[in-house]
Amino acid sequence: MTTAVCFHCGHLKFGSFKICEHCQARPCTDDELIVSLAMSDHYFDQKSMELMGDYIREHGHPPKLDPNSEKTFRRNFEEVKASGVLDQLFQDRDDS
Numbered sequence: 090m091t092t093a094v095c096f097h098c099g100h101l102k103f104g105s106f107k108i109c110e111h112c113q114a115r116p117c118t119d120d121e122l123i124v125s126l127a128m129s130d131h132y133f134d135q136k137s138m139e140l141m142g143d144y145i146r147e148h149g150h151p152p153k154l155d156p157n158s159e160k161t162f163r164r165n166f167e168e169v170k171a172s173g174v175l176d177q178l179f180q181d182r183d184d185s
């Protein structure tokens with residue numbers, strides 16, 4: 090299971106796109122989804138994710154990705170989107 094940083098409150102949670110049990114936020118927009126995908130143990134170690142969490146708690150928003158990383162993450166995100174994983178998540182949401 091992926092460990093990821095909540096884009097909203099900085100809490101470490103399981104699954105980039107899952108609802109945060111701490112603040113109940115779930116990434117919805119492409120930008121929120123991309124930053125959630127980026128801030129996970131696919132790309133960063135535990136220590137870096139904790140630092141990102143601290144940043145979010147301090148500033149109220151996730152650290153800005155540099156343009157090159159953002160491009161990479163956006164491409165990865167398009168792949169995730171194309172894989173249909175997101176459709177499953179959004180189906181779950183429609184049911185509730």
Ligand SMILES: [Zn+2]
Pocket residue numbers: 095096097098099100109110111112113114
């Ligand atoms: Zn949260």
